[in-house]
Amino acid sequence: MNNRILVIEDEANLARFIELDLSHEGYEVQVSHDGREGLELALSEEWDLILLDVMLPSLNGMEVCRRIRAVKQTPIIMITARDSVFDRVMGLDNGADDYIVKPFAIEELLARIRALFRRVHPTAQEHVLTFKDITVDLNARTVKKGDRFIELTKREYDLLVTFLQNINIVLTRDTLLNKVWGFDTEVETNVVDVYVRYLRHKLDENDKERYIQTVRGAGYVMRS
Ligand code: CA
Numbered sequence: 001m002n003n004r005i006l007v008i009e010d011e012a013n014l015a016r017f018i019e020l021d022l023s024h025e026g027y028e029v030q031v032s033h034d035g036r037e038g039l040e041l042a043l044s045e046e047w048d049l050i051l052l053d054v055m056l057p058s059l060n061g062m063e064v065c066r067r068i069r070a071v072k073q074t075p076i077i078m079i080t081a082r083d084s085v086f087d088r089v090m091g092l093d094n095g096a097d098d099y100i101v102k103p104f105a106i107e108e109l110l111a112r113i114r115a116l117f118r119r120v121h122p123t124a125q126e127h128v129l130t131f132k133d134i135t136v137d138l139n140a141r142t143v144k145k146g147d148r149f150i151e152l153t154k155r156e157y158d159l160l161v162t163f164l165q166n167i168n169i170v171l172t173r174d175t176l177l178n179k180v181w182g183f184d185t186e187v188e189t190n191v192v193d194v195y196v197r198y199l200r201h202k203l204d205e206n207d208k209e210r211y212i213q214t215v216r217g218a219g220y221v222m223r224s
Helices: 012-024 035-044 061-071 085-093 106-120 154-164 173-181 190-203
Strands: 004-008 028-032 049-053 076-080 098-101 128-131 134-137 142-145 148-150 213-215 219-221
Touching (some): 004 035, 035 061, 049 061, 049 106, 061 076, 085 098, 154 190, 173 219
Parallel strands (some): 004 028, 049 076
Antiparallel strands (some): 128 134, 134 142, 142 148, 213 219
16 A cells, blocks of 8 residues: 655645655655645545645644644654754644755655654564565564574674565675675685575575575575
8 A cells, every 4th residue: 555645835846846756656645735725634634644844825834733733643744944943843842753954855855754654654574574485583683484493693694684685686795795794804705605605505405596596707696
């Protein structure tokens, strides 16, 4: 299900720009250019997030925020003017979850939306990585193959997580070395081959390329 976002912003160009970008990201977006109308929409329908400008016709954003909060916990990001510390503080005091300062890069807005969704909906998927019959729980730091737990050393675990976070991306030995062992490491790159071998052995003794494939002359990949 798409996340529904209500954008209450009276600057038509900015509202349109936000609408297009959020839609492009897969969110379902509705725009209101008016404070009072936006408030009605906020209260009469269910939204996963409300982006709320401060300066609005008919009813200002602070008041809209306060009235939404009086009855609903819908996450709210305020869009505030540059240099207005007062707006930011007041927005947060009125119950906004976050704010973004105009002018902003759309990437920053998207990042703030993702972060807010993570805070509001800490879903099970967030900390569980899966691949074929392998399941890694990042919180519990456990690895399962089917129903069976697999014991991994820290390096093997870090290596597996790196692969799982880069499904279908070929990782060179240098990349793996940097991600798993750190940049200022003294070890030789062939340590990567050694640990891939350990990991393969623990994941599947019989079929060494079942999970981690070798890409000759390039590195390794987990391909879905
Ligand atoms: Ca405005």
